[in-house]
Amino acid sequence: MSDIWHVGPTNNWRNLHWLPASYNGARFHVEASSRESGRRIVEHEFPKKDIPYAEDMGRHAREFTIRAYCITYQRDDDDLFTIDYTVPRDALMNALEAEGPGVLQLNTQPSQEVVVTRYRMTEEERFGGYCTFDITFLEYGLDPLLDPNSSVLTSTAVAQAAQALRDQVQRTLAPPDPSIGTGLPTSNGTTSI
């Protein structure tokens, strides 16, 4: 008899891929995690035509919806498995409310840079020592004003441009090239007129 725990030839997905879930270092248990994305498609339909055209406008921003929980444990093992469940709960809430993007590590997915748009922490009287978090993360991506491909430091570019201007000033103050008007190549290699 086999169940989902014992399917497969190696049965080791848990050992190979499973990582403890955390957001910016604050760990939590995951009850359910979902990831949402796709392509931003604009479907064009034309009058008197049978075939539409689906225009691809790029990838949707990834959205992660997590149901996480913190629960009391029988002994203090580490920062998540503790007797007092409010310690990891408070750490997670602080991390979720901190300014700026953070690194989200889910159990079976590679880490992502995300922001928190909303979270809901629920504690119920019937479930003492236990709280759930419903968290929505959005992909952080890139600031469009920061050019990731610029390999030249901006200050170096300024220094180079300033040097070019100085050189130009020196050229304007220098005597004209004697070859001007002769049709012969000038000292910097261009042909004068």
Place this chain on the structure above:
Amino acid sequence: MKRADVNEAAPIIDRMLALLISFVPSKGPSGINVRTAVGDTRANARVLCTNDALGPSLDNCFVQARLAGVTWPQIEAVRLQVDGEPVTTLGGALVKNAGVRLCLATIAEIIAAATFVSRQDVDTTKATLLPPFQDAEEIAADEMDQATFQSLISLHGALTNHLVQTALPLPRMLQYQFYKVLPSLVMAYKLYDDASRCDELRAENKIVHPAFCPLQGEALSQ
């Protein structure tokens, strides 16, 4: 240059360099290279102008001034003075424009190496530098001097890009208001959770006595 041009250009150089050298200590080891370069150029201004050999030595004066730690508002003062010089001859205009452009190049180099504290700082710098560059670009355009115009435009562009990129990660300046007069130590602790930043608050708000800070002021957002 002809004699009439030299008669106008040499005094312009003299006044420009006199103002430049006034920002450097008049004795001691710091600024010794500026004093040498400026003194040399001022003494030989007429000869250099006559021989059309002014460029390298004038450029060297500004390079040495920058290395000696002259600040960009000081260079801007030099630029303003040179820009206000009335000229009638071609040689005078040539030297005047060269001076203005060298000032702009030096200002850009100083700013490229500067560190900024807040976004407002950067924005003020950017706004202050806009008119000088625009004026210089217009003069170069009117002179049909394409090469100079292009180098001015690219310097202006590189500088603006640098300032925008520098401003992005910087904290903003925010207004604060407290309910009573507090020592700067307490204010810094309340604002930043870090009492050791009290001197920063004091410097930013020009507080007279750090034990009694005014109720309102400006602080960094981070």
